[in-house]
Amino acid sequence: xxxxxxxxxxxxxxxxxxxxxxxxxxxxxxxxxxxxxxxxxxxxxxxxxxxxxxxxxxxxxxxxxxxxxxxxxxxxxxxxxxxxxxxxxxxxxxxxxxxxxxxxxxxxxxxxxxxxxxxxxxxxxxxxxxxxxxxxxxxxxxxxxxxxxxxxxxxxxxxxxxxxxxxxxxxxxxxxxxxxxxxxxxxxxxxxxxxxxxxxxxxxxxxxxxxxxxxxxxxxxxxxxxxxxxxxxxxxxxxxxxxxxxxxxxxxxxxxxxxxxxxxxxxxxxxxxxxxxxxxxxxxxxxxxxxx
Amino acid sequence: xxxxxxxxxxxxxxxxxxxxxxxxxxxxxxxxxxxxxxxxxxxxxxxxxxxxxxxxxxxxxxxxxxxxxxxxxxxxxxxxxxxxxxxxxxxxxxxxxxxxxxxxxxxxxxxxxxxxxxxxxxxxxxxxxxxxxxxxxxxxxxxxxxxxxxxxxxxxxxxxxxxxxxxxxxxxxxxxxxxxxxxxxxxxxxxxxxxxxxxxxxxxxxxxxxxxxxxxxxxxxxxxxxxxxxxxxxxxxxxxxxxxxxxxxxxxxxxxxxxxxxxxxxxxxxxxxxxxxxxxxxxxxxxxxxxxxxxxxxxxxxxxxxxxxxxxxxxxxxxxxxxxxxxxxxxxxxxxxxxxxxxxxxxxxxxxxxxxxxxxxxxxxxxxxxxxxxxxxxxxxxxxxxxxxxxxxxxxxxxxxxxxxxxxxxxxxxxx
Ligand code: HEM
Numbered sequence: 219x220x221x222x223x224x225x226x227x228x229x230x231x232x233x234x235x236x237x238x239x240x241x242x243x244x245x246x247x248x249x250x251x252x253x254x255x256x257x258x259x260x261x262x263x264x265x266x267x268x269x270x271x272x273x274x275x276x277x278x279x280x281x282x283x284x285x286x287x288x289x290x291x292x293x294x295x296x297x298x299x300x301x302x303x304x305x306x307x308x309x310x311x312x313x314x315x316x317x318x319x320x321x322x323x324x325x326x327x328x329x330x331x332x333x334x335x336x337x338x339x340x341x342x343x344x345x346x347x348x349x350x351x352x353x354x355x356x357x358x359x360x361x362x363x364x365x366x367x368x369x370x371x372x373x374x375x376x377x378x379x380x381x382x383x384x385x386x387x388x389x390x391x392x393x394x395x396x397x398x399x400x401x402x403x404x405x406x407x408x409x410x411x412x413x414x415x416x417x418x419x420x421x422x423x424x425x426x427x428x429x430x431x432x433x434x435x436x437x438x439x440x441x442x443x444x445x446x447x448x449x450x451x452x453x454x455x456x457x458x459x460x461x462x463x464x465x466x467x468x469x470x471x472x473x474x475x476x477x478x479x480x481x482x483x484x485x486x487x488x489x490x491x492x493x494x495x496x497x498x499x500x501x502x503x504x505x506x507x508x509x510x
Numbered sequence: 511x512x513x514x515x516x517x518x519x520x521x522x523x524x525x526x527x528x529x530x531x532x533x534x535x536x537x538x539x540x541x542x543x544x545x546x547x548x549x550x551x552x553x554x555x556x557x558x559x560x561x562x563x564x565x566x567x568x569x570x571x572x573x574x575x576x577x578x579x580x581x582x583x584x585x586x587x588x589x590x591x592x593x594x595x596x597x598x599x600x601x602x603x604x605x606x607x608x609x610x611x612x613x614x615x616x617x618x619x620x621x622x623x624x625x626x627x628x629x630x631x632x633x634x635x636x637x638x639x640x641x642x643x644x645x646x647x648x649x650x651x652x653x654x655x656x657x658x659x660x661x662x663x664x665x666x667x668x669x670x671x672x673x674x675x676x677x678x679x680x681x682x683x684x685x686x687x688x689x690x691x692x693x694x695x696x697x698x699x700x701x702x703x704x705x706x707x708x709x710x711x712x713x714x715x716x717x718x719x720x721x722x723x724x725x726x727x728x729x730x731x732x733x734x735x736x737x738x739x740x741x742x743x744x745x746x747x748x749x750x751x752x753x754x755x756x757x758x759x760x761x762x763x764x765x766x767x768x769x770x771x772x773x774x775x776x777x778x779x780x781x782x783x784x785x786x787x788x789x790x791x792x793x794x795x796x797x798x799x800x801x802x803x804x805x806x807x808x809x810x811x812x813x814x815x816x817x818x819x820x821x822x823x824x825x826x827x828x829x830x831x832x833x834x835x836x837x838x839x840x841x842x843x844x845x846x847x848x849x850x851x852x853x854x855x856x857x858x859x860x861x862x863x864x865x866x867x868x869x870x871x872x873x874x875x876x877x878x879x880x881x882x883x884x885x886x887x888x889x890x891x892x893x894x895x896x897x898x899x900x901x902x903x904x905x906x907x908x909x910x911x912x913x914x915x916x917x918x919x920x921x922x923x924x925x926x
Contacts, residue, residue: 220548221548224549224550225549228617231876231880232613234880235880235883235884236788238880238883238884238887239788239811239814239883239884239887240787240788243884243887243888246888246889247805247806247888247889400584400588401588401592422796425587425588426587426795426796426797427795429587429792429795430792430793430794430795430796432792475592476591476592476598479598480598480599480602480783481783481784483599483783484779484780484782484783484784487779487783488776488779488780488783491772491775491776491779492772492776494772494775495769495772495773495775495776496772497772498765498768498769498771498772499769499772501765501768501769502765502766502768502769505762505765506762506765506766508751509545509751509752509754509757509762510752
């Protein structure tokens with residue numbers, strides 16, 4: 219009985235200290251931020267309730283977009299090697315094959331209308347400033363035309379599998395022009411020096427970011443980097459919730475590949491230890507019964 | 511040379527040459543431990559087991575770790591964590607073990623203080639224990655640098671920088687420790703050597719010394735009672751086990767330790783597999799970058815209290831800068847526990863709660879260390895800085911007051 223009391227005192231002291239230096243201290247150092255918004259409700263230049271016309275969208279995309287963007291899945295390869303594209307635009311324009319699948323519809327329409335405001339980069343590209351964003355605004359298109367483009371992009375986007383391969387495709391389409399993933403042997407399409415000059419900061423290799431930032435942080439950060447890193451040059455990429463989850467899943471598959479093994483082995487080791495503890499207890503009872 | 515007769519069995523053959531019988535008696539079956547003890551007396555055996563786990567897991571890590579600033583991070587986080595079969599397991603055991611070993615060390619230490627096991631003949635046990643504490647601190651600090659993450663780098667930077675405050679030689683000392691003007695490859699390779707060779711060797715030596723120091727004064731007991739061990743041992747050997755105040759180390763004492771160990775390991779493995787973030791800080795999964803200071807730098811949790819004693823002094827007093835005052839307080843904090851046997855002037859060897867004045871001192875000290883630990887992690891801004899200062903001051907006052915408090919206690923209890 220007395221020993222249980224001692225144990226309770228120690229558990230209380232250790233528990234209080236633990237609470238203070240872990241959950242509490244972290245809540246002080248990293249205050250909660252507003253929840254992720256997957257409707258992108260601040261972007262409202264385009265009426266997205268209009269139904270798009272795929273045929274017309276195809277015409278518009280072929281006239282306006284493929285000069286810069288590849289759309290491999292629709293038979294439009296890149297017009298120049300990555301190094302040249304990076305030299306021309308600062309960053310390699312992403313292949314749009316997956317665009318209709320990974321970007322939120324409202325975000326995508328508003329991005330085409332005005333990339334800078336949709337990406338939350340007005341601090342970097344102020345109106346009337348000297349620096350111009352490499353992709354033009356298509357604010358001269360009518361909302362109907364923009365929705366036609368969106369519909370076309372949605373129609374060409376391939377389905378991907380719900381596994382590591384599918385997650386990889388999403389990651390590379392959404393983040394791959396800037397970020398490398400060394401532990402998956404993936405290099406960003408834009409060469410290192412160009413991307414640094416273009417962004418003003420080197421996009422970090424994301425191999426271990428699932429560990430250093432954790433899922434909770436990534437969930438807010440990818441949705442809108444400005445909320446957690448004010449004035450960062452990383453754009454809001456505008457992924458819908460499903461695509462974002464795929465990206466995070468991929469970061470975990472690469473950065474914490476032994477998670478499943480760890481969790482299943484953990485249970486066995488604990489079970490084994492528990493049996494040991496019980497046997498040790500019975501043995502102790504037997505031995506001490508002779509001396510008490 | 512003595513005559514050796516033909517041995518009848520393998521056991522006898524070895525016994526003739528190595529004196530196994532005698533050895534087992536001296537070390538195990540006739541090494542006497544008081545019967546009146548609780549599970550807190552199992553901490554030493556837990557520590558021995560933890561050290562063994564650290565050595566074994568460390569040896570496995572050592573097979574793949576690369577002590578080079580360009581390779582260290584990936585050798586740990588990719589090669590060991592993801593490529594080598596069960597490499598992650600060894601790393602988790604090692605990193606969580608290094609943290610949990612300090613939890614047990616602190617429990618062990620405060621048990622010693624609570625029961626007065628550091629005085630009246632037990633001074634050398636205490637000193638060898640403090641030596642182990644210092645060696646483990648150095649081992650933990652040097653090991654934390656090895657994965658070469660952001661916290662490895664910046665904690666190493668901040669802690670080595672502390673030595674710069676020492677008058678006259680400070681600046682040169684920092685360069686000497688780092689092997690460079692900043693924390694660099696030379697720093698990593700020398701701390702690697704310390705971590706895997708010199709300090710573990712010294713720890714082994716210190717453990718042997720600690721055990722040896724226990725032999726003559728014997729282990730203390732729950733009541734702080736002094737009795738004649740030889741007499742009680744005779745009783746035990748004569749078969750009067752129930753009335754003897756002692757039990758042999760093996761199997762009686764160890765059977766209880768194994769039971770405590772079993773439940774402790776259950777807790778430990780839970781941490782290893784499911785709850786390791788406290789020991790493997792997320793920030794350390796960002797590669798070290800000398801140009802990018804993290805917004806919050808803090809040492810491992812077991813250094814927080816002494817770090818806060820250092821940080822608490824943030825303003826000038828009587829013309830001495832806060833930095834110098836902090837350094838002096840830090841130096842004080844790091845040697846003062848060593849002097850405990852001489853700061854306690856009361857002859858009483860009793861649980862703290864049965865000592866009229868010491869009990870207040872003990873619980874205040876624990877509370878103060880908890881406050882220091884907590885505020886050592888929080889950003890030192892606004893009121894936090896003042897709480898840190900207050901707690902740091904209380905720490906100094908507690909230890910300066912201890913001789914007086916215990917002297918008064920001695921008078922009150924009349925030398926008992
Ligand atoms: C002879 C025994 C030991 C050997 C050979 C050894 C070896 C190593 C090696 C190679 C590493 C780098 C890999 C890694 O970071 O996981 C490491 C890390 C580390 N070691 Fe040890 N070690 C030993 C004992 C200890 C002890 C007794 C402690 C306890 C206080 C300790 C504390 C640490 C810490 C805190 C780290 C950093 C762990 C991390 O962040 O993952 N080591 N050790």
